[in-house]
Amino acid sequence: MTLNRLSPTAARRARRPVLQATVDAGARCGDQRYRDLFDRNSSAPPAVWAAQQAGARQFCAGCPVRAACEELELRDGTGDRSSDGLVRGGRTGQELAIIREIRQPGRLAAAAAADWQHLLALTAAARPDQARDHTAEMAWSTAA
Secondary structure, three states, X not given: OEOOEOOHHHHHHOOHHHHHHHHHHHOHHHOHHHHHHHEOOOOOOHHHHHHHHHHHHHHHHOOOXXXXXXXXXXXXXXXXXXXXXXXXXXXXXXXXXXXXXXXOHHHHHHHHHHHHHXXXXXXXXXXXXXXXXXXXXXXXXXXX
């Protein structure tokens, strides 16, 4: 597994820091000149947005980190079923919301929980005294 390309399966198994590093290192859209392609201008008529959206999806299709980007956006909660104003990881905001809320809610919840556990483990390794205090505090608040 290289940092600039992850398969969809590897992206689903990766922790958030790996996904973010992969996207940061290899995303084709990282150049500022492409940023406007992925978000709808509120004054754009539907036909203009449809063409822009198709262009954004095609741009994402050729990106080496598309799978990592899509997984990151799903875990971040990007997208809304009631509005269609963005493209991330080759998917519209509506598609991301449907995947997250209907098709894969259990898997994404487990991945988000694992990301938090990973973050807590990294914090504990970096600050053993504070992590021990936080664990005791969490145990106390759970028992109360």
